[in-house]
Amino acid sequence: MKSIGEIAKSLGTGIVTMFKRLPFAFYILAHPFDGFYELKNDPRRHNLPGAVFLFLVLALTSIMKRQLTGYLFTEPFAQMNLNVPYEIAIAVLPFILFIIANWCFTSLMDGDGKFRDIFTATAYATIPMSICNLLAIPLSNFVTISESGMYNFVVAFGYVWCYGMVFIGMLVTHQYTVKKAIATAILSIVGMAVIAFIIVLIAFLVTQVAGFVIQLYTEISFRLNE
Amino acid sequence: MKNGFLKTALTLVLLAAMTVTVALPALALPINSDIADNYIYNYNRQPVQAPLAYKAIRVIGYEDLGLDRQFQPSDIYVRGDYLYIVDKGGNRVIVLDQNYQVVSIISELKNAPALYAYIPGKTNSDGSPFQDSEMLSHNKNTFYAPEGIYVDEDGLIYVADTQNRRIVMCDINGNVQNVIQGVRVDVINDYAFKPVKIVVDRTGSFLVIGYAVNRGLLEIDSDGTFRSFVGAPPVTYNAADWFWRVIATEEQKKQLVKYVPTEYSNINIDDRGFIYATISTISAPELLTAIAGNSVSGALAPVKKLSPAGSDVLRRTGKYPPVGDLMFFFNSSPQIVDVAVDDESGRYTIIDSRSGRFFTYDPDGNLLYMGGGSSTDQNGRFRTANSIAIRGEHIIISDVGNKSITVYETTEYARLINSAVSSNAAGRFEEAADYWDKVTTFNSNMYIAYIGLGKAEMRQAMANYDETRFDHYENALVYFSKATEKENYSKAYGELRKEELSKNFSFIFIGIIIIIVGIIVLYFVRKSLKKKKRGAK
Structure with missing residues (x-):
């Protein structure tokens, strides 16, 4: 039985290790192939909490981008109502879906990566998007419409860099050839759509069943009260 | 005795309420006194009162x-x-x-x-x-x-x-x-x-x-x-x-x-x-x-x-x-x-x-x-x-x-708008802005009123080459953002940015020089430190 002090201490050391291991992300940005290989195979580089932290950073920068982007690059008055859980979901959910779909397919297609490897690699690959979000905010407050190309370039660059990193990450993590990596990437996207469809379907069915049960309950309670 | 006082108070309150209710229509503003469902489509094409x-x-x-x-x-x-x-x-x-x-x-x-x-x-x-x-x-x-x-x-x-x-x-x-x-x-x-x-x-x-x-x-x-x-x-x-x-x-x-x-x-x-x-x-x-x-x-x-x-x-x-x-x-x-x-x-x-x-x-x-x-x-x-x-x-x-x-x-409201449009057509933009200002007190959904006000501020900013022009540009930005006029907002912002940059050019220039010099100095300091380390080894 651990005491609270011990738990706090292990938590503290965990957080410290997480932050100590995070700067490796910048090494990955500069050397993606070596970086992702090391991230997967060197136990000293493993950083699952760091991956979660990076997804939170992505969500935070997305919300910042939504709220702080200059007037010229936002929908009028859109910043007046903000739904934080929704924004977090919009920013992070596609990646989570991708991770699940990718894991599903690659475990059938001789992929070397375990779920935690895919998760960590994808999280580290989102760093360019966070950086470009942060860069786009001051830029959007400085340029005019005629110079909007600069802003659009920074945003688009963030997306392209991020998706490129995800691709390289999958390539290295699963030890695939480029052809196979492209095939699994396409399959993963299809899988994302399938998962999204199933989620919607289940949600719909659950609401139906719940509605039926509630209706049944009301009906019976009315009868009993008669 | 206490009960009687309560009753009197209640009656008085009721009477006052009734008087107010009866008098309210007379006190109401002359606008919207007709039975009418008047509306205008706002910047977002939504009908608003x-x-x-x-x-x-x-x-x-x-x-x-x-x-x-x-x-x-x-x-x-x-x-x-x-x-x-x-x-x-x-x-x-x-x-x-x-x-x-x-x-x-x-x-x-x-x-x-x-x-x-x-x-x-x-x-x-x-x-x-x-x-x-x-x-x-x-x-x-x-x-x-x-x-x-x-x-x-x-x-x-x-x-x-x-x-x-x-x-x-x-x-x-x-x-x-x-x-x-x-x-x-x-x-x-x-x-x-x-x-x-x-x-x-x-x-x-x-x-x-x-x-x-x-x-x-x-x-x-x-x-x-x-x-x-x-x-x-x-x-x-x-x-x-x-x-x-x-x-x-x-x-x-x-x-x-x-x-x-x-x-x-x-x-x-x-x-x-x-x-x-x-x-x-x-x-x-x-x-x-x-x-x-x-x-x-x-x-x-x-x-x-x-x-x-x-x-x-x-x-x-x-x-x-x-x-x-x-x-x-x-x-x-x-x-x-x-x-x-x-x-x-x-x-x-x-x-x-x-x-x-x-x-x-x-x-x-x-x-x-x-x-x-x-x-x-x-x-x-x-x-x-x-x-x-x-x-x-x-x-x-x-x-x-x-x-x-x-x-x-x-009505008075429509006549104000007409005057503003006429002044605008005749090129009297300052006069038009006065009318638009009054129009916004009637109807804050009138996006063209804000465009008129913003344009007037822009003209004033360009006409007066003194310190007040920054305020005029800032006002124009506020009006254009209310009117959701991105093109005009961008124009006003571009002017303001140009003015601000030229006003603070010396500071910005000195700042850039300091940063560049700082980077060079840091580079050399680091290099010499590394050399020293190697030397120490």
Whole structure:
């Protein structure tokens, strides 16, 4: 039985290790192939909490981008109502879906990566998007419409860099050839759509069943009260 | 004792409440005191409440004019002091003065020439000209279902005497000056000339909407020869129609409506010679497409401004096109049947006969305000409004369903907007800004008011080259963001940025130099530190 002090201490050391291991992300940005290989195979580089932290950073920068982007690059008055859980979901959910779909397919297609490897690699690959979000905010407050190309370039660059990193990450993590990596990437996207469809379907069915049960309950309670 | 005090207090409170309730309507602002659901479409095309802009001050029924139930106003026109009404059902022209009292009723024509009973170009089998037997029974000294009217500056009345197939020019007493009939339009086979609406341009030639003519307005010389078609509406034909055409069987194809260009429903001319024409037959899906695309071209526009050459020159620079209502059900699409133009400021009002609402736009195509509504027996509402005319601050609308003429007056709110638009058109932007400022106190959803204010601030900022110009730019930014005007906002921001940069140029320059020098120094310091480390090893 651990005491609270011990738990706090292990938590503290965990957080410290997480932050100590995070700067490796910048090494990955500069050397993606070596970086992702090391991230997967060197136990000293493993950083699952760091991956979660990076997804939170992505969500935070997305919300910042939504709220702080200059007037010229936002929908009028859109910043007046903000739904934080929704924004977090919009920013992070596609990646989570991708991770699940990718894991599903690659475990059938001789992929070397375990779920935690895919998760960590994808999280580290989102760093360019966070950086470009942060860069786009001051830029959007400085340029005019005629110079909007600069802003659009920074945003688009963030997306392209991020998706490129995800691709390289999958390539290295699963030890695939480029052809196979492209095939699994396409399959993963299809899988994302399938998962999204199933989620919607289940949600719909659950609401139906719940509605039926509630209706049944009301009906019976009315009868009993008669 | 205590109870009694409570009772008295309660009674007093109740009494006070009742007094307030009774007195409230009297205390209320003069705006919106009418029963009306006035609205304006905001920057996002959503209908939002707006103050009352038009107040019905007078409804004139056929009894008020001393007429019978045959009264069927089909077109009205204002020239000078007089209002001219053409009565399709009673076959007459009624002239009212400024106080809407009858000046004259023209039902008998004097000195009218014989009716032209032939159809130009059509012959019988033996080669003799074909005579239309129906026309022989018509009386040349009366109108027969006239539908259009125009009055020139000298007071000469032009009546489109539709079923008599002629244009009658007469004075206020019915003395005929001239008649145009038997106009030969070669392009259309066996065409019996039936004028529906008419205006006369500055060269003296007639522009006529012909019955069942869909190739545009007929331009007819003053001597009665047909010259050309003007402003032909484009054929409306879309992908869905094409698809159904392809898969339909021969039987079904026969049932499909033939694809013909739409006809104009009414025309009007301003003092500069531009013709305003309306089309009432645009279908709901087409109209919704045009609205969604904020179509600048006149392809699917219910109102057009035709230059003398016949091209559409109406400005449509608003956040939504000038089409009347933007939201409607598919089975009740707006039918824009007439337009009236204010010569001084160039603003125009279109009337939708389906909903009975009329909408006033500025010359750039921004919606200013609206009025009217649909109802059977309510003052200021219409059953089937069909024609509109403008006289200064009055709008006159005829309703063929209720057999009445309704006179509207603009409210203080609308007059403020009118003044602002007029000042703007005249180039007095500072004055316009003052008016716009007052308009925003009435209606904060008036996005063009903020555009006007923002533009005025921009001008002030550019005119005053001193410290205040920064404040003016900042104000302009606030106004443009309220108006959701990104283009203008960007322009103002670009100017402000330029000014700020040149003002603080020395600081920025020094800052950049310091950063560069700092980086170089750091680089060398690090290098020497590394060397030292190596040396130490």
